[in-house]
Amino acid sequence: MVNYPKEPLYLDDYGENVKVKNFLLSIPFDGVDKTTKLSKNLMLHEIVEAAFVTKEEQPEFNRIPYDVRLPNIFQILRDALGKPIYVTSSFRSKNHEYSKDRKGTSQHVLGKAWDLKGEGLVQLIKEAVETKNQLYTKLRNAGLNGLGIYNTFIHVDTRESQDLVVFTDNREGDKKKSLCAQCLFKITAIIALGAFVVVKTVSYLIKRKKK
Structure with a gap:
């Protein structure tokens, strides 16, 4: 395993479109905000619960970076599927990635990627890519530039790219x-x-x- 250097939990600048949202309730209350919606069928706490940071980073983990286009991409897929879908991986810290012997260059680290799971979702996205249908057009217009198609889930991201980058597992x-x-x-x-x-x-x- 590579001996990676320890990195700060948050980047100084995530760039355009990425918002760093505080998810803790204000004093004197504590806990995670469970009332804020990011889209019609997505709550802020759902992406917080799908984030991955190391045990050492937990005390300072109070904000979550996410590209503001991702909730719209989520909702487009949710509406097209007509069934619940879930975020299984949102923001991931560099140190978490290092702990898994990864390079720390994932779009998740930049707040630009989510992994999504739902009954029929993989087949739905496969059909969209193969046929370049209306759903495909909506997703591309919403900022989808990276797509991973796996056996039980999909990866969506908003990387800088003119063409849709598609990869499989x-x-x-x-x-x-x-x-x-x-x-x-x-x-x-x-x-x-x-x-x-x-x-x-x-x-x-x-x-x-x-x-």
Whole structure:
């Protein structure tokens, strides 16, 4: 594992479109604000609960960076799907990324990416990309420039790009290949063991017959 340097929890400047929102209730109250809406079907506390920072950063984690275009992208997908969708990963600190042996260059670190999950969501986005339908156009106009399509969730981000950057996850395929390789190894080992037993048995019977 690479020995990464410790980084500040927040960047000095997240750039255009990224808002750094305080999510704690005002004194004398405490706890997370659970009344602020970011869109019709999305509450502020939902993206706070989907953020990832290290244990050491928890005491100073009181604001969350997010691109103001992301709630609109969320709502467009929610309306198109007609079912609930959920943010499973929002802001991630550089130190959290380092702890997972990642480079810390993810759009999540910049407050420009969310991972979303919902029944039928993956198929919905696949169809949009393949057909370049009305949903695709709406998402692009809303600022969607990066899209990850996985087996059970999608990644959306607002990176700087003229074209939509689409990527997929090959980990499931690699996992299946690994399992196949393991099965092949076991089968080969069983066959080799069986052949060894046969050879030893035949050898024993031949020696016994000679006696």
